[in-house]
Amino acid sequence: xxxxxxxxxxxxxxxxxxxxxxxxxxxxxxxxxxxxxxxxxxxxxxxxxxxxxxxxxxxxxxxxxxxxxxxxxxxxxxxxxxxxxxxxxxxxxxxxxxxxxxxxxxxxxxxxxxxxxxxxxxxxxxxxxxxxxxxxxxxxxxxxxxxxxxxxxxxxxxxxxxxxxxxxxxxxxxxxxxxxxxxxxxxxxxxxxxxxxxxxxxxxxxxxxxxxxxxxxxxxxxxxxxxxxxxxxxxxxxxxxxxxxxxxxxxxxxxxxxxxxxxxxxxxxxxxxxxxxxxxxxxxxxxxxxxxxxxxxxxxxxxxxxxxxxxxxxxxxxxxxxxxxx
Amino acid sequence: xxxxxxxxxxxxxxxxxxxxxxxxxxxxxxxxxxxxxxxxxxxxxxxxxxxxxxxxxxxxxxxxxxxxxxxxxxxxxxxxxxxxxxxxxxxxxxxxxxxxxxxxxxxxxxxxxxxxxxxxxxxxxxxxxxxxxxxxxxxxxxxxxxxxxxxxxxxxxxxxxxxxxxxxxxxxxxxxxxxxxxxxxxxxxxxxxxxxxxxxxxxxxxxxxxxxxxxxxxxxxxxxxxxxxxxxxxxxxxxxxxxxxxxxxxxxxxxxxxxxxxxxxxxxxxxxxxxxxxxxxxxxxxxxxxxxxxxxxxxxxxxxxxxxxxxxxxxxxxxxxxxxxxxxxxx
Numbered sequence: 001x002x003x004x005x006x007x008x009x010x011x012x013x014x015x016x017x018x019x020x021x022x023x024x025x026x027x028x029x030x031x032x033x034x035x036x037x038x039x040x041x042x043x044x045x046x047x048x049x050x051x052x053x054x055x056x057x058x059x060x061x062x063x064x065x066x067x068x069x070x071x072x073x074x075x076x077x078x079x080x081x082x083x084x085x086x087x088x089x090x091x092x093x094x095x096x097x098x099x100x101x102x103x104x105x106x107x108x109x110x111x112x113x114x115x116x117x118x119x120x121x122x123x124x125x126x127x128x129x130x131x132x133x134x135x136x137x138x139x140x141x142x143x144x145x146x147x148x149x150x151x152x153x154x155x156x157x158x159x160x161x162x163x164x165x166x167x168x169x170x171x172x173x174x175x176x177x178x179x180x181x182x183x184x185x186x187x188x189x190x191x192x193x194x195x196x197x198x199x200x201x202x203x204x205x206x207x208x209x210x211x212x213x214x215x216x217x218x219x220x221x222x223x224x225x226x227x228x229x230x231x232x233x234x235x236x237x238x239x240x241x242x243x244x245x246x247x248x249x250x251x252x253x254x255x256x257x258x259x260x261x262x263x264x265x266x267x268x269x270x271x272x273x274x275x276x277x278x279x280x281x282x283x284x285x286x287x288x289x290x291x292x293x294x295x296x297x298x299x300x301x302x303x304x305x306x307x308x309x310x311x312x313x314x315x316x317x318x319x320x321x322x323x324x325x326x
Numbered sequence: 327x328x329x330x331x332x333x334x335x336x337x338x339x340x341x342x343x344x345x346x347x348x349x350x351x352x353x354x355x356x357x358x359x360x361x362x363x364x365x366x367x368x369x370x371x372x373x374x375x376x377x378x379x380x381x382x383x384x385x386x387x388x389x390x391x392x393x394x395x396x397x398x399x400x401x402x403x404x405x406x407x408x409x410x411x412x413x414x415x416x417x418x419x420x421x422x423x424x425x426x427x428x429x430x431x432x433x434x435x436x437x438x439x440x441x442x443x444x445x446x447x448x449x450x451x452x453x454x455x456x457x458x459x460x461x462x463x464x465x466x467x468x469x470x471x472x473x474x475x476x477x478x479x480x481x482x483x484x485x486x487x488x489x490x491x492x493x494x495x496x497x498x499x500x501x502x503x504x505x506x507x508x509x510x511x512x513x514x515x516x517x518x519x520x521x522x523x524x525x526x527x528x529x530x531x532x533x534x535x536x537x538x539x540x541x542x543x544x545x546x547x548x549x550x551x552x553x554x555x556x557x558x559x560x561x562x563x564x565x566x567x568x569x570x571x572x573x574x575x576x577x578x579x580x581x582x583x584x585x586x587x588x589x590x591x592x593x594x595x596x597x598x599x600x601x602x603x604x605x606x607x608x609x610x611x612x613x614x615x616x617x618x619x620x621x622x623x624x625x626x627x628x629x630x631x632x633x634x635x636x637x638x639x640x641x642x643x644x645x646x647x648x649x650x651x652x653x654x655x656x657x
Contacts, residue, residue: 304440
């Protein structure tokens with residue numbers, strides 16, 4: 001720090017006018033530089049939109065964009081996705097259905113697990129239990145998704161799904177299938193659902209619970225009929241964020257859900273999700289400007305719109321329906 | 327209330343179900359780690375750490391991935407930390423409640439929800455291909471009248487566009503990790519009491535002097551914790567790196583620096599490395615998982631164990647820093 005200098009003579013009457021000085025210039029420059037840093041986030045959003053749009057909708061560099069070559073109608077109604085075949089079809093439905101299939105299974109596994117654990121942790125658990133379970137959830141949520149994919153492929157399919165559905169029930173099960181990927185997807189989103197719901201549940205004031213108990217309710221009644229309804233907006237927001245995360249997840253499905261774009265709702269079949277298509281196509285060398293290359297951007301745009309939309313809705317739900325207690 | 331006496335079965339059942347759900351996380355973690363360890367037996371040895379990849383599972387190793395991951399993390403955080411911390415300082419210390427600041431805040435939370443693979447596509451276009459302006463028929467080629475493939479600055483050949491280089495990967499990764507760093511730093515800054523700022527300002531320090539000499543030093547432990555946690559996220563990130571061209575099978579280290587001996591024989595490789603091809607651990611693991619030969623599944627398991635140990639180590643450091651400074655500082 002600069003040492004303060006003692007003025008030698010009493011200061012003249014203050015003039016309330018900003019004087020130019022190098023120090024002030026420096027301060028302003030620093031403020032603007034820091035503002036520049038924070039506006040990088042806007043720049044990134046604009047760049048994402050720009051990049052996705054120039055290959056798909058707005059022509060750039062004299063090339064026909066993707067939707068100039070493939071009509072929107074075909075993109076959304078054609079049931080085949082065969083960009084690398086000689087007879088090309090660009091119907092995004094098989095990819096979307098694969099994505100949604102895995103995400104729905106994930107939601108069916110992850111949401112109950114996550115919300116019930118959140119209720120347990122905030123309403124029932126002793127502090128000691130919390131101190132053990134919370135770090136475990138943190139470890140699970142920090143687990144790289146390749147590891148989850150490996151787990152689905154090496155453990156869940158051969159030791160859980162195969163014995164149950166093939167040996168016992170006689171269905172045909174592919175080596176990579178939507179069900180295994182979905183189950184593990186549920187495990188992956190569970191910590192996120194749990195911690196977001198727990199935040200919402202903890203925000204419910206004690207007085208509400210105490211009023212419930214004073215009326216003779218049991219813990220079960222208070223949890224289910226007072227706390228959960230009061231925290232519902234937060235729980236719904238958590239649900240949306242988690243499903244958006246499941247839709248955007250890549251490595252887990254690339255390893256465990258397969259690589260066959262097909263329009264099916266059979267969870268025992270191998271499917272291809274939007275993310276798997278992108279990662280597997282970019283693994284090879286697709287020449288830029290080709291329609292296969294542009295289809296990457298069309299799929300990415302579709303994915304971006306879906307997840308971004310869910311995020312926006314989730315944040316809106318959190319703001320709009322949050323009950324404010326005083 | 328309709329209850330007559332005793333506890334309804336529904337209550338016991340509900341509590342049991344909730345308890346089971348909460349403890350299922352422990353069961354899952356044990357199962358997951360157990361599966362990986364069981365698969366990795368016999369493959370995790372010293373040779374696995376020190377060798378490059380191989381076509382034969384018993385000779386394959388993760389050395390290239392270890393070096394690549396270290397390079398990538400170093401370069402990523404050299405770009406992401408200054409921007410991220412700067413942005414957080416602005417948002418916490420300077421920003422007034424204007425529409426643009428509100429927009430930046432909302433935008434940050436939305437960016438955190440963008441799938442990582444979309445960042446991959448962004449990196450592919452902006453850094454790897456640079457919008458194809460340097461291509462044979464690109465805009466720059468037409469304007470300059472000749473095809474530019476690289477520029478040489480201080481003896482370092484910088485390819486244009488960046489191509490599937492380490493630097494392109496690092497830039498992509500730093501964009502991906504930026505929201506995480508910003509949010510973590512914001513939290514650290516928020517935990518510094520205003521009285522500290524007031525005291526400094528009252529003594530005549532300017533705003534920046536206050537931040538630079540009082541607020542930031544006090545927030546360093548919190549910022550460090552956040553950064554280490556985001557490093558561990560970056561280490562496990564796979565999909566965007568595959569999109570921007572991290573190779574799956576690598577028998578080389580970036581810049582040819584694969585050991586300390588290489589460092590003495592051709593130190594200039596260090597400067598060339600950011601523009602070289604690379605691989606990282608999770609991409610190697612993904613590549614092994616995709617191999618037909620069964621033994622490669624075990625190699626992948628060994629790789630996963632190394633990755634998990636590294637993550638555990640990073641999180642351990644973060645926890646130690648957090649505990650240490652939480653005790654020391656009492657506001």
